Amino acid sequence: MKNNRLDVSRRSFMKSVLASGVFPLLPGCFSCKGYVANSKVRLACCGVGGMGGNDIEQFTATGLCDIVALCDVDLGAEHTIKSMKRHSSAARFHDFREMFDKMSGAFDAVVAGVPDHAHFPIAMRAMKEGKAIYSEKPMGHTFCEIQIMMDAAEKYGVVTQMGNQGHSCDSYYQMRDYVRTGVIDPNRSEE
Numbered sequence: 001m002k003n004n005r006l007d008v009s010r011r012s013f014m015k016s017v018l019a020s021g022v023f024p025l026l027p028g029c030f031s032c033k034g035y036v037a038n039s040k041v042r043l044a045c046c047g048v049g050g051m052g053g054n055d056i057e058q059f060t061a062t063g064l065c066d067i068v069a070l071c072d073v074d075l076g077a078e079h080t081i082k083s084m085k086r087h088s089s090a091a092r093f094h095d096f097r098e099m100f101d102k103m104s105g106a107f108d109a110v111v112a113g114v115p116d117h118a119h120f121p122i123a124m125r126a127m128k129e130g131k132a133i134y135s136e137k138p139m140g141h142t143f144c145e146i147q148i149m150m151d152a153a154e155k156y157g158v159v160t161q162m163g164n165q166g167h168s169c170d171s172y173y174q175m176r177d178y179v180r181t182g183v184i185d186p187n188r189s190e191e
Contacts, residue, residue: 040064040065040066041064041065041066041108041109042065042066042068042106042107042108042109043059043065043066043067043068043069043107043108043109043110043111044068044069044071044099044103044106044107044109044110044111044131045067045069045070045071045083045090045110045111045113046071046072046096046099046110046111046112046113046114046118046122047071047072047111047112047113047114047115047118047136048070048071048072048075048080048083048084048113049072049074049077049079049080049082049083050079050113051113051136052072052083052111052112052113052114052136053079053080053082053083053113054113055111055113055134055136055163056083056086056087056111056113059111060086060087067083067087067090068090068091068103068106068107069090069091069092069093069099069103069106069107070083070084070087070090070091070092070093071092071093071094071095071096071099072094072114073094073095075092075093075094091103091106096118096121096122096125097125100125100126100129104129104131107131108131108132109126109131109132109133109134110122110123110126110131110132110133110134111134111135112126112133112134112135112136113136113163114136116136116138116141117141119135119136119138119139119140120139120140120141120145120148120149122135123135123139123149123152123160124148124149124152126158127149127152127153127155127156127158127160128152128156130156130157130158131158132158132159132160132161133158133159133160133161134160134161134162134163135160135161135162135163136162136163137162137163137164138162139162
């Protein structure tokens with residue numbers, strides 16, 4: 001039976017992540033087998049430039065995780081250099097399958113900040129291996145892919161999260177509050 005009780009370090013990690021407006025990973029992510037209380041979350045990052053690089057920066061900014069693996073088909077290209085320099089001790093891979101084969105036991109969760117077509121295979125492999133997965137949007141290309149992923153999350157008992165920062169920005173909450181307080185009436189039409 002999984003113990004979903006959070007310790008202080010994991011709670012602090014979650015608060016920091018949620019406050020940043022990205023990565024609202026759920027607490028169950030950190031009840032992985034072998035996870036040691038009060039230790040940092042070990043992340044394997046697929047996609048380390050562009051949005052993937054931004055994802056890595058946001059997680060790193062919390063100070064509560066260790067980036068243990070970097071994976072990118074274009075590793076070494078100009079857009080990946082910043083992540084590579086900042087996480088120079090992380091193992092490096094060009095193929096996520098090799099990363100899982102060689103070091104699956106060395107990480108707790110996976111971040112998939114890769115081109116859209118690669119979200120599904122990375123997420124499926126992560127779930128099959130019992131890893132929490134954060135994937136950028138879109139979750140999949142077809143309803144079938146999405147259904148398969150939802151079934152896998154339930155089957156393997158892992159936590160999943162799809163990035164959609166558009167609903168976590170201050171302006172979204174400000175608009176919500178305007179509607180709630182009556183400043184804006186969504187049912188009123190302009191004449």
